[in-house]
Amino acid sequence: MSEPVTISFAKHGAAPSGVLLVLTDETLGFGKETQKLLKPVLDFVARAMEADRFKGKLGGALDLIAPEGLPVSRLVVLGLGKVAELKSTDYLRLGGIAAGKLPAGTTAAMLVADLPTGKFSPDAAAEIALGARLRSYKFDRYKTRKKDDETDPVALTFTLSVADVASATRAWADRAPVAEGVLMARDLVNEPSNVLDPPEFANRAALLTSVGVEVEVLDDADLSRIGMRALLGVGQGSIKESRVVVMRWNGGLPGTAPVAFIGKGVTFDTGGISIKPAAGMEDMKGDMGGAACVTGLMHALAARKAKVNAVGVIGIVENMPDGAAQRPGDIVTSLSGQTIEIINTDAEGRLVLADVLWYTKDRFKPQFMVDLATLTGAILVALGSDYAGLFSNDDTLSAQLTAAGQATGERVWRMPLGPEYDKLIDSKFADMKNTGGRNAGSITAAQFLQRYVEKTPWAHLDVAGTAMGSPATDINKSWAAGWGVRLLDQLVRDNYEK
């Protein structure tokens, strides 16, 4: 139902139509191009700013209807705050705010990328475009009726007026695939579990062949031959088959070790025999947010032809409590050979990841592994939804992830690991148990994963608080965030290309 948004660029001087968006700062000044365009209404705009006590603060907006003398239906003045202090993430946010100011049914909008002081970089223009694209996303596939005040969806062309069309277009061409990856991840997370079961998730991942990703789908028979019994144990209480999908993008030098991304893909988590309470259980359709991110990321890397060898491996299962389901007290032998006593069948994500991490490490000998998982409710208690938890055995990788988090606004906060925590998952009957008790729940989960990575540089991102259900932001109004695609794309860009 929601129509695509087309981003386009036009050279300064092009005539606006539809909604015109212009930028000002705390001095309430306008750039040269904006002044030219607003000439017939400059006085009117100045009076409107005054009357509305509009101060040009970052994030503020003044919305004016059909000013006489301009060929547009609306004029929106957006605040930049202090131009000298603007960061990349501010431009991203501005793009989101701009798109949010467009009334339903808008078919054309033009934002004049022009500063009161200094030059507008092509990257800043492309960040605005990215913010506008991400903000315009809606998941309304299953809405068959619209409310009285809703219009039929229309296609929107969002044009940025820039000094140099070629360089802005190039900057956007590098980001458009990342936007697509984020939206792909959001779609996967928003999709209900009766539609997106493990085989269907694998089918969707297999579509990445269209951008040049090699995709391998392993089914129940393959997984049992390989020996992924920890993963299969989680899926055995469901009538749905389990899947592992291996996605490979070879854009780097032949023979260089790949970077590896691993995702938890529990298409629905009832908790299994250790069943969850009913309230809020519907949110567990999003328990595959890690796998969705890895899929979106692999799309982004391939579609923008990143100069890197990358593999994405996702473990996809449904955690259900039928007669064949795994029980507390069961002991399973993981692919690594290590045995696990199941204490709580609701601590299933780590069982899936244990096998997928070991498999990825053994088969690909990657430069590093980063896993993403909606792993613990405890990470929400610790960090809320503003930071993902970062756990790592490698200071360099941690620093790179932290820097990428600052650059993209998808922030991570490093949490401790150590032998004190590790011993909390020792078991009476097996090599380890799958839970470590009430305290430090996110850390003991990470300790469990660490037992499956050996010496490989590794980072685990607990995204239970960030992948879905976070409060709306300027660049996302949807339940699913598509969190991590931009973060990991940035990690690769900054450190692992060529």
Ligand code: BES
């Ligand atoms: N998928 C959940 C974690 C989760 C909670 C994700 C809230 C998103 C929002 C995970 O499988 C789980 O159930 N974890 C348990 C672990 C416990 C049994 C040790 C938890 O956090 O309670």
Ligand code: MN
């Ligand atoms: Mn669970």
Ligand code: ZN
């Ligand atoms: Zn789960």
